[in-house]
Amino acid sequence: MKKRQTILYLLPAVILVTVFFIFPLCYLIYVSFFQWDGLGPKVFTGIENFKYVFSDAIFRTAVKNTLIWIGAALLLHIPFGLILALLLNRRPRGWKFLRVVYFIPNVISTTAIAFLWYFIYHVDVGLLNNFLKTAGLKGLAHAWLNEPGTALPANIVPFAMYVGLTMVIFMTQLSTIPTELYEAAVVDGASRLQVDLEIYLPLMKPAVITNIMLNLAFCLRTFEYPFLMTGGGPANSTMNLSLYIYKEMVGANRYGVSMVAGLVTVLLGFVVMMFVQILQKERGKNDAR
């Protein structure tokens, strides 16, 4: 392939990456040192934006909530995804159908799912409160999205519906494990549970790492739930990083501040990447042994 041809083939992708990744990153760093309302001139203010953001209690809540999201996502998805994958791997009747249905929420827009749950939590017409009333547990009914104590958990619960993606990734890994292993164990008189725990589980480490990475990336991007269900409220109790960036930009017109928060999010993304790299290196070492 001639040099000119190579450049020609690469050009569209390189332009897209430059315009939508490299330039935005530089711009983010540059403008974070300016006070800017999005329309008027940019005023250089040094590290004022950084000072503002790091002393802002709402920003701290946003970071804290993003970390809670990550923790909750991992706790919900990894164990349940693994259990479901191991169970479907036993090939019960209709396992293909179950796999397809468990995955459905992943193809439906977060907007629709967030809305759906907004109505499920609704004080009057919602599925949840009506269920509690019918079950004679009226005392447990809440204005789920309007109380600071319940709003954040209520925001996170719908996330459990995405367990199908984690499950499928575990299943893909399971399908690479030779069946001879299973058959040999059965001949030796191992129970199905023993096979799962002692043979399959230890071999699932690569998929666990993939799933951790995926969940972290998802949580850093989560925007729709707080945006649509609570708007970050009540009393900013459901604010997260994406929504903070959005609100500082669209609501408050503090573009510089918004970009500092964006920078923090990008840095968190890089921390995630480093973390995954280290885990993968560890894995490489273990495999070599």
Next chain:
Amino acid sequence: MHGRKKISPLVMVFLVIILILMLIPFLWLMLSSFRPNADLFNEPFGIPRNLSFDNFKEVMESHPMLLYFWNSVLVAGLATIISITAATLAAYAMQHRFMSRKLLAIVFSMCLFIPTNAFMVPYYVIINKMGLYDNILGIALVYAGVNLPMSFMVIKGYMDTIPKELTESARIDGADCGQAFRKIILPISKPGIVTACVFLVINSWNELLFANLLNQSDSSRTVQVAIRSFLTTFEANYAHAFAAMVISILPTIIIYVLLTDRIIDGMTAGAVKG
């Protein structure tokens, strides 16, 4: 083969409970979209009566839903064409040796880890500078860019499995680079390209944040943004909101039913490769 007989009933019950928990919200949504608003308020748990298509009719009449729908189709289509073309060409170029190949590969894979939500302001500024604010092409371009690293990884991953001898033998037969690409690499890479396309179409159809940020008027409003406005403007008429939601998720459900395996592949391939 795995033993099919020894599944305990307890496991089956557990799996079915999860199945029901997954489906109830959607079934409730479907059912509610056929019920009159008054019934939803007065007896949300009552036996559904008076089922009709009225909500759908009214939503279509009161809002330019067809236009929003068409906008979403255009955005998803354009984004997919732009992103997949760029990704496929670049993935092919990467099959050859050149100086900055390693560097490029690193840049592309690093982009995968950037949470693009952080780029709200830059994208807003870039699209405005291009004169594409409140324009379908502006939204499509952002999607094409944001999803490029993922489509590139998926397609390159597929091309990497093609034996080098295939292209080399074509070169010996006198084909130039472009011909080898069109006649040999492209047809063989088709499954990888289709997987990436599916991923892009679904993601573009479902995206809300940037579509909302870059939209002002009906002319560029996507279905997702339209649904969002239902919460603010249709506060009292939930039946309408339900109907609109059903309309918005129907296409993805249909594609999913038709192309189940491709979609599951597409949504997980990127993740596993990344």
